[in-house]
Amino acid sequence: MSGLSEPQTVRAPxxxxxFGPALRGWLAFMVLAIGWSVSxxxxxxxxxxxxxxxxxxxxxxxxxxxxxVVGILGLFILVVSLEAGNHSRIANLANPTPFMRMSGEIxxxxxxVTALLIAAGLAMSFRAPPxxxxxxxARIMFIHVPAAWLSMACxxxxxxxxxxxxxxxxxxxxxxxxxxxxxxxxFTLLALLTGSLWGKPMWGAYWVWDARLTSVLILFFLYLxxxxxxxxIDDPGRAGRAAAILSLLGAVNIPIIKFSVxxxxxxxxxxxxxxxxxxxxxxALLIPLLVMAFAFTLLFVALHMKAMRAEILRxxxxxxxxxxVRGGGEAANV
Amino acid sequence: MFDLGPNAxxxxxxxxxxxLLIGGxxxxxxxxxxxxxxxxxxxxxxxxxxxxxQQEL
Numbered sequence: 001m002s003g004l005s006e007p008q009t010v011r012a013p014x015x016x017x018x019f020g021p022a023l024r025g026w027l028a029f030m031v032l033a034i035g036w037s038v039s040x041x042x043x044x045x046x047x048x049x050x051x052x053x054x055x056x057x058x059x060x061x062x063x064x065x066x067x068x069v070v071g072i073l074g075l076f077i078l079v080v081s082l083e084a085g086n087h088s089r090i091a092n093l094a095n096p097t098p099f100m101r102m103s104g105e106i107x108x109x110x111x112x113v114t115a116l117l118i119a120a121g122l123a124m125s126f127r128a129p130p131x132x133x134x135x136x137x138a139r140i141m142f143i144h145v146p147a148a149w150l151s152m153a154c155x156x157x158x159x160x161x162x163x164x165x166x167x168x169x170x171x172x173x174x175x176x177x178x179x180x181x182x183x184x185x186x187f188t189l190l191a192l193l194t195g196s197l198w199g200k201p202m203w204g205a206y207w208v209w210d211a212r213l214t215s216v217l218i219l220f221f222l223y224l225x226x227x228x229x230x231x232x233i234d235d236p237g238r239a240g241r242a243a244a245i246l247s248l249l250g251a252v253n254i255p256i257i258k259f260s261v262x263x264x265x266x267x268x269x270x271x272x273x274x275x276x277x278x279x280x281x282x283x284a285l286l287i288p289l290l291v292m293a294f295a296f297t298l299l300f301v302a303l304h305m306k307a308m309r310a311e312i313l314r315x316x317x318x319x320x321x322x323x324x325v326r327g328g329g330e331a332a333n334v
Numbered sequence: 335m336f337d338l339g340p341n342a343x344x345x346x347x348x349x350x351x352x353x354l355l356i357g358g359x360x361x362x363x364x365x366x367x368x369x370x371x372x373x374x375x376x377x378x379x380x381x382x383x384x385x386x387x388q389q390e391l
Contacts, residue, residue, distance in 0.1 A: 130339075135339055135341065136338045136339040136341055136342070136345060137339075137341040137344060137345065139338070139345050140344065140345055140348045143348055143349060143352045144348070147352070182359075182362070183359060183363075186355050186356075186358070186359050189355065190351060190352055190355050190356070193348070193351050193355075194348040194351065194352070197344045197347055197348045197351075198344065198348070200344060201340075201341040201344055299356070303359055303360065303363045306363035306364060306366070306367055307362075307363050307366060309367050310363070310366035310367040310369070310370050313367065313370035313371060313373075313374055314370045314373075316374060316384060317370060317373050317374050317377055319384060320374075320377050320382045320383065320384050321377070321382070323382075323383075323384070324382050
C-alpha cells in the first residue's frame, strides 16, 4: 500500500501495544475462571451423589461463574475504554476502519475463549444429573434454551441496528443488521429442531400449534423474509431501508414470544430462569445451562463480528468497482 | 459411552443438529471474510483504489 508520509502508519503499532497486554490478561483470566468453574461443578455433582450436599447453596460457590460474567462484561469495558482513549469520541467505534482494527485484534482471543466455554458447557451438560421428571431428555435443554434465547436476542439486535440505520443512516448499523440475520435464522432453526426433538418424548408430539411454538416459527419466517427481501432488491440502499422497516415491524413478535407462555394457555412450560422470584431450576442443571448460554452468546458475538467484517470488505470491493466504473477503464473485467 | 436411557436418540440428534448448524455458521462466517479479502486483494492488484485509501493505512 502506498503512503509512507501518512501519519496513521506511525500510530498503528502503538495501538497494538495498548490492546495486546490487556487482551492477553483477559484471556488468562477467562481460562482460569472457566477451568475453575468446570472443576468446581464436577466436585459439586460428586458431593451431591455421595452425600446429597453439593455445597452450592452459598454464594462463595458461585465465584468462578461470577468471574466468567465479569470477564465477559470486562471485555466490552476494555474495548470501549481503550478505543475511547485512542480516539477523541466513542462514536469513532462505529466507523468501519476502527471496527476492522479492533475486531481483528479481539476475534482470535474471543474465538479461543468461546471454544473453551463451549467445551466447559458440554462437559458440564453431560455430567449433570438427570432431571427428576424428564430424566435424561432434559439434557436437550442445554442446547435448546441458549439457542432460543439467542434467536430473540439476535432479532432484537437486528431491530436496534435497523433503527440506527433508519434514523442516523449509519452504514455500520446496516452492516450489523444484515450480518445478524443469517445467524439469528440458524439459531431459531436450531431452537425449533431441538424443541421438536424434546417435545416428542415429553409431550408425545413433535409439534403443537401453541402460542410459543407458533410465534417462534413466525420469527424464523421473519428472518427468511429479511434475507429474501435484501436479495430481491438490487439497489443496496433501498434494500437496506426496506429490510430495516420490515425488521422493525417484526420486532413486535419478540415480546409476544417472551410472554406467550404467560398470556395464553400453552403446552410449552412457563419461564423458569428469567422470571420474578428467581430461577426454578435446580443448581445442578442451572449451572451448565448458564455456562452454555454464555458460550452461545460469545459465539454469537464472534460470528456477528466475523460476518460484519466480511460485509464491510464486500462493500469496499463494490465501492472500488463503482469508482472504477465511473472513471471508465476495464470495469467489465473486474 | 453415556447411558442416556430410552430417549438417547432424541438427545444425540439434538446435539448432532447443533454441531452441524453451528459448524456450518462458523464455516460460513470464516469463509465469507476470506473470500472478500481475496477479492479485495485481487482488485488492488489490478490497480483499483478506494476513495479513502490515502487517509487510512
